[in-house]
Amino acid sequence: MINNKIILVTGGTGSFGASFIKKLEEDFNPKKIIIFSRDELKQSQMRSNIDEKILKKYRFFIGDVRDQERLNSACKGVDIVVHAAALKQVDSAEYNPSEAIKTNIIGAENVVKASLQNNVGHILALSTDKACSPINLYGATKLASDKIFISANNIKGTAKCKFSVLRYGNVMGSRGSVLPFFLGLKKQNKPLTITDRSMTRFSLTLEEGVNFAFLSLKMMVGGELFVPKIPSYRIMDLVKAIGDKSKIKIVGIRPGEKLHEDLISVSDSPKTIDTNKFYIIRPDVLVAPWNEKNFTKHNKLGKIKYCKKDFYYSSNSNEKFLTVSELKKLIDKNIKY
Numbered sequence: 661m662i663n664n665k666i667i668l669v670t671g672g673t674g675s676f677g678a679s680f681i682k683k684l685e686e687d688f689n690p691k692k693i694i695i696f697s698r699d700e701l702k703q704s705q706m707r708s709n710i711d712e713k714i715l716k717k718y719r720f721f722i723g724d725v726r727d728q729e730r731l732n733s734a735c736k737g738v739d740i741v742v743h744a745a746a747l748k749q750v751d752s753a754e755y756n757p758s759e760a761i762k763t764n765i766i767g768a769e770n771v772v773k774a775s776l777q778n779n780v781g782h783i784l785a786l787s788t789d790k791a792c793s794p795i796n797l798y799g800a801t802k803l804a805s806d807k808i809f810i811s812a813n814n815i816k817g818t819a820k821c822k823f824s825v826l827r828y829g830n831v832m833g834s835r836g837s838v839l840p841f842f843l844g845l846k847k848q849n850k851p852l853t854i855t856d857r858s859m860t861r862f863s864l865t866l867e868e869g870v871n872f873a874f875l876s877l878k879m880m881v882g883g884e885l886f887v888p889k890i891p892s893y894r895i896m897d898l899v900k901a902i903g904d905k906s907k908i909k910i911v912g913i914r915p916g917e918k919l920h921e922d923l924i925s926v927s928d929s930p931k932t933i934d935t936n937k938f939y940i941i942r943p944d945v946l947v948a949p950w951n952e953k954n955f956t957k958h959n960k961l962g963k964i965k966y967c968k969k970d971f972y973y974s975s976n977s978n979e980k981f982l983t984v985s986e987l988k989k990l991i992d993k994n995i996k997y
Contacts, residue, residue, distance in 0.1 A: 671745030753796065764798070791806055828872070829861065860978075892975040
């Protein structure tokens with residue numbers, strides 16, 4: 661479904677977008693790759709790093725997902741859209757709520773409209789753990805975005821569009837995540853600021869996130885919300901992995917911050933499918949026309965197993981926690997000091 665297809669990535673110059681596109685180059689043979697973002701400098705830098713032999717496959721669109729007309733133009737002839745553009749900083753969203761709403765909610769609507777207008781086949785939107793039982797504006801906007809994409813399956817009419825969502829937590833080493841923040845403090849010989857000693861987080865590398873996106877594209881029939889099964893870590897174990905001699909300073913939980921990350925709430929458990937390797941939250945019947953029979957046939961699956969009604973997926977109740985030595989190995993492999 662990837663080879664000889666035209667693929668558009670919103671937020672294509674971000675950490676996920678760049679890694680997703682790199683895997684497209686290495687493992688597939690797409691007809692065309694369209695990078696859609698508003699950062700002309702990053703687009704220029706990306707273009708300069710692409711082999712001239714394959715550069716002819718690329719199209720660089722300067723644009724914002726807030727601009728419906730520009731998105732319509734970019735989506736012409738596109739087969740697959742991966743929507744990764746978003747305002748993601750919790751603090752910034754709290755201080756600039758209207759800007760987060762314009763990008764994360766209005767932008768989501770614009771992607772849906774452009775996809776419907778151009779009859780795009782597959783549309784996969786990236787979400788976040790903060791959209792699960794949100795307590796901050798960023799999470800609330802992404803929850804709204806998730807519902808916009810899932811419910812789009814209900815209004816597609818005769819269009820071939822399939823809309824699904826991929827949800828996971830912070831990527832290790834991504835901008836704004838705790839690890840580069842800690843490493844920056846350590847480099848300056850400053851204490852590592854801890855909000856709470858009991859805090860836990862999910863662990864996901866950029867490579868794992870990209871691979872899961874490709875798997876979701878392959879499996880989706882439209883309406884699913886895909887959630888990976890990933891390990892957790894304790895924040896104090898991360899401190900030890902960075903350096904046992906690092907001083908710490910307890911500063912308390914910041915506005916909009918959770919003690920633990922959530923990926924699936926108890927309310928979602930009755931419609932959550934456990935595939936052993938990952939979870940799928942199917943839509944409510946009245947929200948989107950998701951068909952269990954079509955899904956199992958498409959993916960050659962046997963009987964589907966649903967989670968128990970009291971199930972929830974949180975970083976503090978996870979079955980797998982990374983050890984200090986495992987965290988050290990992940991840091992060495994995935995983080996550039």
